[in-house]
Amino acid sequence: MNVERHQAVVVGGGPAGLAAAIQLREKGIDDVVILEREHRTGGILRQCIHDGFGLTRFGETLSGPEYAQRFVDRAEELGIPCLTDTTVLTLEADRTLTASGPAGLRKIQGDAVILTMGCRERTRGALAIPGSRPAGIYTAGVAQEYINLRNLMVGREVVILGSGDIGLIMARRMTLEGAHVKGVYEVQPYPSGLPRNIEQCLNDYNIPLHLSHTVTDIHGRERLEGVTISQVDEHFRPIPGTEERVDCDTLILSVGLIPAGDIANGSGLAVDGRTKGAFVDEHYQTNLPGVFSAGNVLHVHDLVDFVSLEAEALAAAAAEYLKQGSLPPCPLEVKAGKNVGHVIPQRISGKRGFTLSLRVRQPMKKVTLTVTQNGREVLRRKFPKALPAEMIQLAVAAEKLETTGDLEVSVE
Amino acid sequence: MTRTFTCIICPNGCEITAQYEGTRVDAIEGATCPKGADYVRQELTDPRRNIATSILVEGGELPLVSVRLDKPIPKKDIFRVMEAINQLKVTAPTVIGQVVLPDVCGLGANVIITKNVAAL
Structure with a gap:
């Protein structure tokens, strides 16, 4: 099979891919192509019709489709070719992609390959909830697609398992559409969604949130008839005797998002077990030379604004890579220290400033974040609160860094 | 308090x-x-909220188009406004920012389209 060649091939035309492609063009890379599985670009924003997008990126609050359209329009103005209805199947270490599209199978190689495939939802299978397998069990994103794009109402009496942001958004959405949301049950002792969504999606509509609770059984043959809810102990084990049946015809799962990097399986791309995304350096370059990753396929974000900004930072580095043929080596490790779940990037050069992203492991109040190198403080910042639901991002200045010695990030 | x-x-x-x-x-x-x-x-x-929902679109590549309000309305009027919005129907193509219902329920907010839906 012939291999088509391009300077930069962007896999995925969602908010990350569009922002990266636009920025590559604006940085003088002329031959950029986007591969998109769906019929239109814009990604998951097509179904995120609520507002609150764009405050950081555009200084105004927009719905998801409006936010996406700004990037779609810009990509069109720049004439960036976008192969839609085209699914990438595999990535190889030499940056060759195999894609299936309307014209059949094709092989496309990029001098740079940009991975911006986003993430997917965890399902009932991943949780291994026992019980029967009736209709009426959906992930929050699937319910969102049915209601917002296909004009299909998923149910009337609703239980939500998990307090992820999409579940909270769907609690409000289904309430507005006339459903009765009986409650949101979260296995952790704290919510996994943003506080503002607890407020405006649950509290506004008097929807109760039950922490340290989970679904332990599912009832019904053809259609869901109810679930058993149990309280859990500090090890997330159901406490016998706390079972309670809640009648419902619909169970919505909002139990986490996982980077959708499957096409790179077998390519030798190194994956971080904590983020489930690639290991990257400060240029968002993976361990495969010329393969870059940003957005939700790298680590799951709370806000699309930060996805766009990260993809733009990636594009600036990828443009430099394409012009210079290489980027400064990044031998120094950035380690997740006390109370830090993960960090991005995992490696740095020590010669340039970079954007540090992290999440804390548990909710904390009045915390101090420190970045240390060779026993010396590189950065210290105080926060009134730190929540696992809120990604922390901050700039680390080049002047503060030494060119040897790993970094450690801690929050106490 | x-x-x-x-x-x-x-x-x-x-x-x-x-x-x-x-x-x-x-x-x-x-x-x-x-x-x-x-x-x-x-x-x-006077607590206020914006709301987002979708309305029917005729002759479009999707059966629905998303809408929101261009300014927040009193919280207590949310369900009344939803009822008014649920009566609406538009014809494709739709354009972001297009007003489909001005001054919904006399509350001073317009219902605006938030997605470009192409005609079939």
Whole structure:
């Protein structure tokens, strides 16, 4: 099979891919192509019709489709070719992609390959909830697609398992559409969604949130008839005797998002077990030379604004890579220290400033974040609160860094 | 009286504590920007929200098009406004920003289209 060649091939035309492609063009890379599985670009924003997008990126609050359209329009103005209805199947270490599209199978190689495939939802299978397998069990994103794009109402009496942001958004959405949301049950002792969504999606509509609770059984043959809810102990084990049946015809799962990097399986791309995304350096370059990753396929974000900004930072580095043929080596490790779940990037050069992203492991109040190198403080910042639901991002200045010695990030 | 609010203006979600008597606010603490104090004053006097939903579209590549309000409405009127919006129907193509219902329920907010849906 012939291999088509391009300077930069962007896999995925969602908010990350569009922002990266636009920025590559604006940085003088002329031959950029986007591969998109769906019929239109814009990604998951097509179904995120609520507002609150764009405050950081555009200084105004927009719905998801409006936010996406700004990037779609810009990509069109720049004439960036976008192969839609085209699914990438595999990535190889030499940056060759195999894609299936309307014209059949094709092989496309990029001098740079940009991975911006986003993430997917965890399902009932991943949780291994026992019980029967009736209709009426959906992930929050699937319910969102049915209601917002296909004009299909998923149910009337609703239980939500998990307090992820999409579940909270769907609690409000289904309430507005006339459903009765009986409650949101979260296995952790704290919510996994943003506080503002607890407020405006649950509290506004008097929807109760039950922490340290989970679904332990599912009832019904053809259609869901109810679930058993149990309280859990500090090890997330159901406490016998706390079972309670809640009648419902619909169970919505909002139990986490996982980077959708499957096409790179077998390519030798190194994956971080904590983020489930690639290991990257400060240029968002993976361990495969010329393969870059940003957005939700790298680590799951709370806000699309930060996805766009990260993809733009990636594009600036990828443009430099394409012009210079290489980027400064990044031998120094950035380690997740006390109370830090993960960090991005995992490696740095020590010669340039970079954007540090992290999440804390548990909710904390009045915390101090420190970045240390060779026993010396590189950065210290105080926060009134730190929540696992809120990604922390901050700039680390080049002047503060030494060119040897790993970094450690801690929050106490 | 003292009450703690979670500000919904931006994703920071500041926890803001207000001391107040009726609608008179005596002290506000915890807001990291001026919008937080404004939000709390608004919550105590006249809580408002924006809403987003979708309406039927005829002859489009999708059966629905998303809409929102161009300014927030009183919280107590949300379901009344939803009822009014549920009566609406448009014909494709639709354009972002297009007003489909001006001054919904006399509340001063317009219902606007938030997605470009191409005609079939």
